[in-house]
Amino acid sequence: MGRDSWYCVGLLTVLQPRVGTVSSLVDFVFDICRSESRDIAGRVALLLWQIWAARNDVIWNDAYHTSMSIERTTLDAWQQWQEVHKQPSPQVMQHGHNRAQGNNSVWERPNETWLKCNVDVAFHDRNHITSFACCVRDSHEQFIRAQTK
Amino acid sequence: MTVLEGEAVALLEAIHFTDANKWNRVVFESDSSTPVQALSSPSHGDSKFYAIVSSIIYQLYLHSNFEVKFVKRQANMVAHTLARAAYSWASHHIFYSHPSYIEH
Numbered sequence: 631m632g633r634d635s636w637y638c639v640g641l642l643t644v645l646q647p648r649v650g651t652v653s654s655l656v657d658f659v660f661d662i663c664r665s666e667s668r669d670i671a672g673r674v675a676l677l678l679w680q681i682w683a684a685r686n687d688v689i690w691n692d693a694y695h696t697s698m699s700i701e702r703t704t705l706d707a708w709q710q711w712q713e714v715h716k717q718p719s720p721q722v723m724q725h726g727h728n729r730a731q732g733n734n735s736v737w738e739r740p741n742e743t744w745l746k747c748n749v750d751v752a753f754h755d756r757n758h759i760t761s762f763a764c765c766v767r768d769s770h771e772q773f774i775r776a777q778t779k
Numbered sequence: 780m781t782v783l784e785g786e787a788v789a790l791l792e793a794i795h796f797t798d799a800n801k802w803n804r805v806v807f808e809s810d811s812s813t814p815v816q817a818l819s820s821p822s823h824g825d826s827k828f829y830a831i832v833s834s835i836i837y838q839l840y841l842h843s844n845f846e847v848k849f850v851k852r853q854a855n856m857v858a859h860t861l862a863r864a865a866y867s868w869a870s871h872h873i874f875y876s877h878p879s880y881i882e883h
Contacts, residue, residue: 638781638782698781698782701781701782702782705782705783705813709811709812709813712812713812713851734848734849734850734851734854735850735851735853735854736853736854737850737854737855737856737857738854740806743804744804744805744806745797745802745804745805745806746805746806746807746808747793747796747797747805747806747807747808748807748808748854748855748857748858749789749790749792749793749807749808749809749855749858750789750809750810750855750858750859750861750862751785751786751788751789751811751862752859752862752863752865752866753782753785754866759866760780760785760788761862761863761865761866762785762788762789762792762793762862762865763789763858763861763862763865764789764792764793764796764797764807764858764861765857765858765861766796766797766800766802766805767857773876773877775800775873775874775875776857776861776873776874776878777792777793777796777871777872777873777874778861778862778864778865778868778871778872779792779865779870779871779872
């Protein structure tokens with residue numbers, strides 16, 4: 631599973647050449663920080679963290695994770711890290727959406743005569759089912775329609 | 780299906796859904812930044828992910844009043860909750876009224 635996780639996050643090419651050439655995890659991490667890009671080093675760090683958390687879950691909670699759920703949490707965590715550390719970019723005024731508040735961490739109404747459709751996906755580990763969802767609301771925050779597939 | 784492919788397919792499914800309902804001024808919001816960024820600067824890969832991204836780009840070209848935006852997960856909770864809950868019902872479901880267990 632650990633190996634699959636490296637594959638899923640697209641880091642197998644980082645892991646493989648170092649197997650057998652570094653003698654400890656410390657050397658492995660140090661080598662990656664020294665020779666790889668910020669993006670790769672960041673993803674490696676978060677992947678190691680997620681694998682560690684998954685192992686703890688097996689031991690303490692008898693809860694098993696798939697490589698895909700580890701991939702998801704790793705990429706999510708990396709995305710959030712980058713989001714938080716991003717330089718603020720100039721606000722773009724779009725015609726369908728009022729950016730006056732300039733905060734995308736709360737749901738905002740679309741402009742009059744526009745609809746807003748929130749979209750997400752969920753991976754259900756137990757039986758490898760993937761669900762897609764979208765929910766449409768109007769500028770008065772009224773529910774219009776939703777779909778799951 | 781990888782996570783990225785899944786997130787791109789979710790967008791495409793939403794676009795098809797709104798198109799089928801003949802709504803033409805729609806802002807789509809996803810809490811996954813990679814597919815949203817790929818729409819404005821598609822690197823040309825021949826992976827399955829970029830095939831899905833190309834379909835989305837084509838749909839956006841057909842519907843000039845469709846916009847796709849990245850938001851934080853906190854702003855996308857309604858879709859987040861719905862996708863997770865979808866596990867327990869039939870494969871395809873359309874809601875015509877607000878599902879009670881989903882917060883406004």
